[in-house]
Amino acid sequence: MSDAAQRANSKARLRARLKVRKYAVAASSALRERTAYRGSFLGSAIAYGLFVFVFSRIWASAYSDRTDIDGYGHVQMVWYFIVAELSSFAFSGSFWSLARDMKSGDVAYLVSRPYSFVFYSYAQGMGRAVANCMVLLLEGAVLGLLTVGPPPAVSPGQAFGVLVAMVLAGSVYFLLNLALAMTSFWVEENAAFYWIFQKLALIVGTLIPIELLPAKAQIVAWWTPFPSMSYVPARLFSAWPGDAGAGELLAYQAAWVAFSALLCHCVYALGRDKLTVNGG
Amino acid sequence: MNQAAPADRDERVARNRASDTSNGGGVSIFDCPAHVKHAHRGKRGSEMSAISVHNLSKSFRAKVRAEGLGASLKALARPSYRVIDAVKDVSFEVEAGEVVAFLGPNGAGKSTTIKMLTGILRPSSGAVSVLGLDPSKQRSELARQIGAVFGQRSQLWYHLPPSDSFRLLGAVYEIEPKVLERRKGELIERFDIGPYMDVPVRKLSLGERIRCEIAASLLHEPRMLFLDEPTIGLDLVVRREVRALLAEIARCDGTTVFITSHDVGDIERICKRAIIINHGQVVVDESMKVLRHRSLSRKYIGVKYASSVNLEFGDIKPVKSTDTAASYVVDTNEHRLEEVLRALVGRGELEDLTVEDEGLEDIIARIYCTQRVRA
Numbered sequence: 001m002s003d004a005a006q007r008a009n010s011k012a013r014l015r016a017r018l019k020v021r022k023y024a025v026a027a028s029s030a031l032r033e034r035t036a037y038r039g040s041f042l043g044s045a046i047a048y049g050l051f052v053f054v055f056s057r058i059w060a061s062a063y064s065d066r067t068d069i070d071g072y073g074h075v076q077m078v079w080y081f082i083v084a085e086l087s088s089f090a091f092s093g094s095f096w097s098l099a100r101d102m103k104s105g106d107v108a109y110l111v112s113r114p115y116s117f118v119f120y121s122y123a124q125g126m127g128r129a130v131a132n133c134m135v136l137l138l139e140g141a142v143l144g145l146l147t148v149g150p151p152p153a154v155s156p157g158q159a160f161g162v163l164v165a166m167v168l169a170g171s172v173y174f175l176l177n178l179a180l181a182m183t184s185f186w187v188e189e190n191a192a193f194y195w196i197f198q199k200l201a202l203i204v205g206t207l208i209p210i211e212l213l214p215a216k217a218q219i220v221a222w223w224t225p226f227p228s229m230s231y232v233p234a235r236l237f238s239a240w241p242g243d244a245g246a247g248e249l250l251a252y253q254a255a256w257v258a259f260s261a262l263l264c265h266c267v268y269a270l271g272r273d274k275l276t277v278n279g280g
Numbered sequence: 281m282n283q284a285a286p287a288d289r290d291e292r293v294a295r296n297r298a299s300d301t302s303n304g305g306g307v308s309i310f311d312c313p314a315h316v317k318h319a320h321r322g323k324r325g326s327e328m329s330a331i332s333v334h335n336l337s338k339s340f341r342a343k344v345r346a347e348g349l350g351a352s353l354k355a356l357a358r359p360s361y362r363v364i365d366a367v368k369d370v371s372f373e374v375e376a377g378e379v380v381a382f383l384g385p386n387g388a389g390k391s392t393t394i395k396m397l398t399g400i401l402r403p404s405s406g407a408v409s410v411l412g413l414d415p416s417k418q419r420s421e422l423a424r425q426i427g428a429v430f431g432q433r434s435q436l437w438y439h440l441p442p443s444d445s446f447r448l449l450g451a452v453y454e455i456e457p458k459v460l461e462r463r464k465g466e467l468i469e470r471f472d473i474g475p476y477m478d479v480p481v482r483k484l485s486l487g488e489r490i491r492c493e494i495a496a497s498l499l500h501e502p503r504m505l506f507l508d509e510p511t512i513g514l515d516l517v518v519r520r521e522v523r524a525l526l527a528e529i530a531r532c533d534g535t536t537v538f539i540t541s542h543d544v545g546d547i548e549r550i551c552k553r554a555i556i557i558n559h560g561q562v563v564v565d566e567s568m569k570v571l572r573h574r575s576l577s578r579k580y581i582g583v584k585y586a587s588s589v590n591l592e593f594g595d596i597k598p599v600k601s602t603d604t605a606a607s608y609v610v611d612t613n614e615h616r617l618e619e620v621l622r623a624l625v626g627r628g629e630l631e632d633l634t635v636e637d638e639g640l641e642d643i644i645a646r647i648y649c650t651q652r653v654r655a
Contacts, residue, residue, distance in 0.1 A: 018454040025451035029437060029444055036439035036480065108400040109433055113452055114420045120452075273402060 022115055023123040030127030041135045048089045048136050049143060055081050055207075056147040070211040076238040077209075079151040082140040084206045084234035087166065090132035091173035091229070092201070094125045095194045098181035103188075111272065118178065118264045125174040126167075133166070152238060161246050165233035168253035172228050173201075175260035182264070185271030200224070205231030225260065228253040329409070330504055330536040331374035331397060336406035337560075338367040338392050366392040368560040369406070376503075379530045379537040381551035381568075385648045389560040390540045394508055397538070398428055411503055424453060427497035431509035434489065435496055436481045442492040443477040446499060453500035460499070467495040471525060487518030494525060498535075505529065507539040511546055523549040544641040556647055564647055574643050579617060581608045581624065582634040589628035596620065 034040065056078050063074035072080060098121070101107040111117045144151060154162065180197060183190045204210070204226035210218055221227055232249045240246065341361045345351060367389040374380050384390045395401040396408055399415035399422055408415055413422045429435075436445040443464075450460035468474045471491045476484055484492065490510065497505065510526070511519045527550050530537045541547060547554060547568070554571050556564035564571070588603040596615065598606035610620050617635075624633065638646075 014456070015454070018451075018456070022448075022451040022454065025448050029440065029448045032444060033437050033439045106433065108395065109430065109435075112398055112400045112419055112423055112428075114423045114454070115452055 023119055026120055026123040027127035027130075030124040031131050034128045034131035041132070044089050044093075044132065045135060045139055048085060049139055051085055052082055052140060052143045053147070055085075056143070060147075070209070072209060072211070072239060075148045076152060078148040079144055080209055080234045080238035081207075082144050083162075083237045084230040086133065086136050086140050087169045087173070087230045087233055088201065088206045090136055091129050091170040092177065092198065094128070094174055095177040095181050098178055099184055099190060099194075102181055102184035118175075118261070118268055121178055122171070122174055122261075125178070126170060129170050129174065133170075152240075154237065154240070158236065158240050158246075161240075161250065162233055162237045164250060165236050165253060168250065168257055169229050169233050171257045172225050172253065172260050175257070175264050176225060176229075179260065179264045179267050182267045182271050185267075185274040201226050201229055205229065205234075209235065222252075225256045228256040329373045330376040330378065330411060331372070331538065332407075332409040333373070333393075333397075334371050334407045336367055336370045336393070336396065336408055337365065337404050338389075338396060338401060339404045340364045340366055365560050367396070367403075367557075370557065370560070370562050372555055372562060372565055374536060374538060376536055377530075377534050378553060379527075379551050380539070381547040381554040382538060382540045382557065383542075383547065383554055383644060384540075384557040388557045390557055391508060393557065394506055394538070394540060398426060398506055399423070424500060425502055426504045426506060427500070427502035428506040429490075429493050429497045429508070429510050431490070431507075431512040434481070434493060436489065436492060438482050439480055441476075441478045441480055442473065442484075442496065445481070445492075446477075446496060449496055449499050455500060463499055463501065467498060470528075471495040485518075487514055487521070490514060490518070490522055491525070494522070494529075498529065502535065504536040504538065507537065507541075509541055510539065511541065511543050519543070519545065520549075526550050544639075544644065548640055554644075556644065558648060571643060572640065574638075577612050578638040578642075579610045579612060580634075580636040580638065581610055581620065582606075582632070582636075583608075583624050583630065584632040585627070586629035586631050591627075593623055593627070596623075 059074060059077050059081070062069065063077070067073060069077065098107075101110065110120075113120075176197065177194075180190065180193050183193060187193075204213070204221045204224060206229075210221055210227050210231050213221060232253050235241065236246055236249065241249065340363070342364050343355075344360055344362045345355045370389070370393060382390055382394065392401065396403050397410055397415060399419035402416040410422055411425050413425075415422050435449070436442055437448070446464055447460075450457075450464070455463065468477060471494065473488070473491050473495055476488050476492060481489060481492070494507075494510065507526070511522050514522060523546055526537065526539070526546075529535050530550065537550065539546065539550060551568060553567050554564065555562055582605070584605040586604070591598050591601050591606040596608060596610065599609055600607040608620075610617065621633075621635070624630070
């Protein structure tokens, strides 16, 4: 390869690196901003702790006369709940800040920068979520150990699978939150959409595993994104379904990540023209 | 006057580029830093229009609702809307290197226009070209070439120090790390923000924050800077410092500056041309020199007598008076100044007499009011 070609090649590589770097820096900035105030975790930490404690008592009562419910033992069920709720608490909530930016018109300032608005928002959302996860994971681990003892043993490979599942779960959560927030381009008051989304997410896979739903509801549930948001990481952590089963669940999540990203891009492309800004 | 004639524009640009101090010496507060002189002078070479706006309009649809429960229920079933013409048929050109004030009362359409110029809003009709690009279609390309400071909206992260926001903005504009470090160093030195770079933005004073905001907006070396109320809320000293910095950017970098402000001091110190917009339309587009000449036909005369005298004569009435003193506003197109002064001197034993031109703030306010009456 000639010198000129090598230089062109290395320039192209640098440009590609710089294009990706902006999203990495956005994520790390969001992580640092989120951790700037220890007090900002207080609300979610208290609510999460309360939920875990109450449900650990409920499950203790449910398991008082049995050792197994649909394949889950008492310890597995409590750890399932800890991980499923962790996902719910750490990744949800971005809707409110995004919807506020959309309604106030502040989003207009964000979209006029040289980046993909969807990916940039995603990077920031995931950066904040990492900070939430670290705090709640620590709290959940302490509460789990105190209420039911250590979780089921997890091999390094399985731990990696759980980690991947958490990232994919967070991605679906964030992208769907963003798509819902972007309905502000058309609808003035869109909190009702989020309320329905949040309640369905809670019922389908967060409060109880999918296996505990009626058979017909399970079939419907698998056609929705909700199992990919809390159920999959919680299931992989508390009751590893075998490598093949885990692979299927991760593929299911990945498909929903792709769908959610596509949905966001379509909603954004359609909504961009609707953008109006207060003032003038 | 909706659009300046090309000959006027050429003359204006030539005047702007000359290094004289014809606008009251405002732009010659500092010498250009040595590195800036060498690095950016070349940008002034371009003769193309930096901004070209033709028949630009923007309408919003706003929901209207009458009073009362019945009207609210009716609005639920069949909402009604009113079309608001925020900007109507606006045309103007800005040459590369010009420093232009874009003025108007609240709700005149300034911010809407600036948002269309920066690609934030899509025009309802008309054509816009900024640095040869269509802002609504080539937003991303344009974003790399312009900087924007919106006084009421920060681009710095509230809980993080400015250095973190600079790092993020550098990444967003895909500036190579080495180049970013050099550029950051230049801006820190120029804006004297070194001591604040490691302090969370929430702990900075408004003046310190605005300095960091402007520096951040220049990180990617934009060819054009849009400023929307950059000195809003600042105290006198900080306002003066910010104006000096903006004047320096315009003068030394050759950056085209487009500024909206309600602060006449900003306009006097920084700008060489003013476009005044009201009710969504351009009502004045002329150089600051010409705008100031409007004041020559209006004189503010103050008199103080040793004893009480009759302060009214002919159709000239004082705008403010006591028994022994009065202030007059005299239109020299209607009354000869010499005759008015002679009449005032002859009315009694004079202790003091002052004659002043109309201030720029009054001129602009008069333009706003005149247009309001016409509308």
